[in-house]
Amino acid sequence: MTSISSASPGLAMPDPKNRLFGPLPDVSAEAGYEEDHPKRVGFFTDTSVCIGCKACEVACKEWNTLPMDDSHGERDALGLSGMSYDNTGMLGANSWRHVAFIEQSRAVDLPMPTHRRPGDDRSAGGDLPAPDSGDLDSTAKAQASVLNAEALSEFDPQTGQTGADKQIRWLMSSDVCKHCTHAGCLDVCPTGALFRTEFGTVVVQGDICNGCGYCVAACPYGVIDQRKDDGRVFKCTMCYDRLTDGLQPACATACPTQSIQFGDLDELQERADARLATLKAQGVETARLYGRDENDGVGGDGAFFLLLDEPEVYGLPPDPIVTTRDLPAMWKAAGKAAAMMVGVAVTAILGSRRR
Amino acid sequence: MTGGITSPDAGWRQADRGPATQQKTGKKRRKRGGGRGRGEVAMVDDVEFTSYYGRQIVKTPVWKSPDVPLYLFLGGAAGSSAILGALADFTDRPTLTKVSRLTAGGGSILSVVFLIHDLGRPSRFLHMLRVFKLTSPLSVGTYILAPFSAAAGATAAVELLGWFPRLKRFGGAVAALFGGPLATYTGVLLANTAVPSWHAAHTQLPFVFGGSAMAAGGGITMMFTPVDEAGPSRKMAVAGAAIELAAMHKVENDHGIESEPYHEGRPGKFMQAAKACTAVGAGLTVVAGRTRAGAIASGTLLAAGSLLTRFGVFEAGIASTKDPKYVVIPQRERLAAQQNEHSSTITR
Ligand code: SF4
Ligand code: SF4
Numbered sequence: 001m002t003s004i005s006s007a008s009p010g011l012a013m014p015d016p017k018n019r020l021f022g023p024l025p026d027v028s029a030e031a032g033y034e035e036d037h038p039k040r041v042g043f044f045t046d047t048s049v050c051i052g053c054k055a056c057e058v059a060c061k062e063w064n065t066l067p068m069d070d071s072h073g074e075r076d077a078l079g080l081s082g083m084s085y086d087n088t089g090m091l092g093a094n095s096w097r098h099v100a101f102i103e104q105s106r107a108v109d110l111p112m113p114t115h116r117r118p119g120d121d122r123s124a125g126g127d128l129p130a131p132d133s134g135d136l137d138s139t140a141k142a143q144a145s146v147l148n149a150e151a152l153s154e155f156d157p158q159t160g161q162t163g164a165d166k167q168i169r170w171l172m173s174s175d176v177c178k179h180c181t182h183a184g185c186l187d188v189c190p191t192g193a194l195f196r197t198e199f200g201t202v203v204v205q206g207d208i209c210n211g212c213g214y215c216v217a218a219c220p221y222g223v224i225d226q227r228k229d230d231g232r233v234f235k236c237t238m239c240y241d242r243l244t245d246g247l248q249p250a251c252a253t254a255c256p257t258q259s260i261q262f263g264d265l266d267e268l269q270e271r272a273d274a275r276l277a278t279l280k281a282q283g284v285e286t287a288r289l290y291g292r293d294e295n296d297g298v299g300g301d302g303a304f305f306l307l308l309d310e311p312e313v314y315g316l317p318p319d320p321i322v323t324t325r326d327l328p329a330m331w332k333a334a335g336k337a338a339a340m341m342v343g344v345a346v347t348a349i350l351g352s353r354r355r
Numbered sequence: 356m357t358g359g360i361t362s363p364d365a366g367w368r369q370a371d372r373g374p375a376t377q378q379k380t381g382k383k384r385r386k387r388g389g390g391r392g393r394g395e396v397a398m399v400d401d402v403e404f405t406s407y408y409g410r411q412i413v414k415t416p417v418w419k420s421p422d423v424p425l426y427l428f429l430g431g432a433a434g435s436s437a438i439l440g441a442l443a444d445f446t447d448r449p450t451l452t453k454v455s456r457l458t459a460g461g462g463s464i465l466s467v468v469f470l471i472h473d474l475g476r477p478s479r480f481l482h483m484l485r486v487f488k489l490t491s492p493l494s495v496g497t498y499i500l501a502p503f504s505a506a507a508g509a510t511a512a513v514e515l516l517g518w519f520p521r522l523k524r525f526g527g528a529v530a531a532l533f534g535g536p537l538a539t540y541t542g543v544l545l546a547n548t549a550v551p552s553w554h555a556a557h558t559q560l561p562f563v564f565g566g567s568a569m570a571a572g573g574g575i576t577m578m579f580t581p582v583d584e585a586g587p588s589r590k591m592a593v594a595g596a597a598i599e600l601a602a603m604h605k606v607e608n609d610h611g612i613e614s615e616p617y618h619e620g621r622p623g624k625f626m627q628a629a630k631a632c633t634a635v636g637a638g639l640t641v642v643a644g645r646t647r648a649g650a651i652a653s654g655t656l657l658a659a660g661s662l663l664t665r666f667g668v669f670e671a672g673i674a675s676t677k678d679p680k681y682v683v684i685p686q687r688e689r690l691a692a693q694q695n696e697h698s699s700t701i702t703r
């Protein structure tokens with residue numbers, strides 16, 4: 001057994017090497033690997049091209065032989081979530097990829113009233129904006145983007161049903177363990193079952209985990225979970241077994257649109273920056289990268305995303321912070337509280353008459 | 356100016372599920388002060404936030420109730436009793452020493468049982484001793500609990516059997532050394548998580564648990580010790596109760612929306628009952644602690660208050676994981692504050 005998992009930043013209060021928090025250029029070296037370890041790998045999930053086919057979910061279940069579960073993580077249960085086309089619901093012990101599916105609508109501000117269907121005699125009324133107040137320029141710009149041209153189509157059956165004053169768009173995003181630079185799960189694991197691989201990913205060793213459940217509470221993204229009938233915890237390994245054999249993770253291989261891209265993290269980051277610039281140029285103003293910034297609360301993610309709306313719309317925390325950032329302050333408080341107990345006890349003894 | 360369909364103010368809303376995902380927290384009025392007529396009213400502002408179909412973001416801890424709250428309570432009571440026992444031994448108070456040692460020993464053994472029972476794979480308990488990690492409070496806690504329970508358990512056993520008096524003193528001292536850390540590290544154990552209502556109070560929980568431990572330890576030992584020897588128990592219990600109430604008051608009121616779960620539903624009831632028991636127990640100790648009946652009544656109340664505090668804190672954290680607002684709103688506020696700070700430094 002390697003001793004890598006026990007490399008422990010400890011009480012270092014100023015944390016000069018960013019062992020608890022902040023950017024960390026080489027996670028594997030920090031975990032104790034020799035200089036010649038492989039480069040850090042990751043996922044770049046570009047949700048702007050995701051079609052919600054769930055091939056990644058299926059490939060993951062197949063390769064990792066994950067049991068069936070319903071949208072609440074209940075094993076061997078077949079259930080519809082009843083909220084959308086998303087019946088996986090969330091990441092958990094048995095779902096290591098989860099395709100979120102969000103259906104959004106908005107009242108439109110179309111430039112011309114001719115978009116109304118013939119025979120649609122509803123009055124334009126209500127609090128909808130006047131139809132002639134549209135900005136032709138921005139609409140043209142928006143139509144230039146494939147995505148928005150689709151959303152704009154007046155023949156969209158969804159749009160038709162509710163009248164031309166309403167638009168629908170679908171957001172789809174394949175969520176996964178973020179393989180954080182500062183992984184809360186890994187920091188708090190008391191057995192060393194969770195460890196940093198030579199690829200910079202975070203993996204649970206099934207033969208070590210004793211199911212204490214600390215990692216479940218410590219993950220700021222709500223990724224890792226316990227399999228109730230087994231007792232141990234499970235999460236995405238970024239297909240560690242495939243990586244060591246030079247293969248790509250199963251989900252990235254299966255994705256038909258290259259929404260899930262696997263590769264060296266630095267290269268993916270460059271690619272993501274370029275993609276973001278393209279989308280912005282096309283007028284997709286809300287496109288943003290999530291987990292890309294190494295100055296964020298977890299030191300950046302090994303698996304990061306391009307999103308088209310706020311993170312919380314996809315069920316992601318807007319500003320996650322690794323809990324161990326505050327651990328030195330907590331240990332200090334615990335030390336003071338323990339000293340206080342001794343102080344109180346001594347005072348109580350000395351302040352009492354003997355018998 | 357609209358910047359295309361997906362501009363930030365383009366007005367996209369969850370289709371047909373508006374109320375479920377574009378939630379408002381709603382204005383809530385809540386009364387503080389255990390319904391004892393203080394009439395203090397706190398308002399939580401109405402905030403709008405978005406979520407994925409109202410689903411929770413962080414996972415709910417898989418730790419079981421009552422295992423974990425009982426572990427917290429027993430560990431605390433054992434820890435403070437061990438300190439008291441060693442000091443009583445050095446100052447020659449034989450009954451108090453004996454009672455404290457038995458409390459410490461019994462509490463520690465039971466707490467180990469609950470800790471192991473809570474594991475998903477109890478047979479692998481010893482895997483905890485594979486590594487030592489300062490970043491894992493549970494790892495540190497294991498290395499506190501192991502020597503503590505060995506020392507306190509052995510001391511209690513020889514106390515019962517009446518062997519090796521000198522060994523007893525040594526074992527009692529070792530247990531006392533680990534007693535304080537055992538009682539307070541559990542605050543770090545809960546706080547070092549992504550659970551909003553625990554993490555928010557991360558510098559206060561160790562004091563809550565330390566105070567609560569002294570109230571419980573003092574309360575239990577005062578019940579079984581003759582009143583004229585139990586002075587130190589009474590003093591420790593009252594001081595502990597005061598610290599517990601003061602620290603808990605901060606936890607309940609300093610953290611905006613993350614304090615809310617401590618006031619609502621089941622955890623709110625636990626907290627109110629805890630405060631009532633602790634306050635009445637401490638008061639009764641002062642006025643009637645020197646009578647047998649008074650000692651038993653106030654000791655019971657203090658122990659019950661401590662136990663209820665553990666349940667209340669535990670369940671408040673659990674509740675805070677189940678609603679995405681406790682994750683989204685504080686993080687949004689943090690981002691907004693950062694942005695303000697940023698723009699102010701730029702304009703200056
Ligand atoms: S996302 Fe959660 S489970 Fe994955 S590495 Fe980060 S802390 Fe661990
Ligand atoms: S449940 Fe397993 S992997 Fe998670 S912290 Fe405990 S021992 Fe480590």
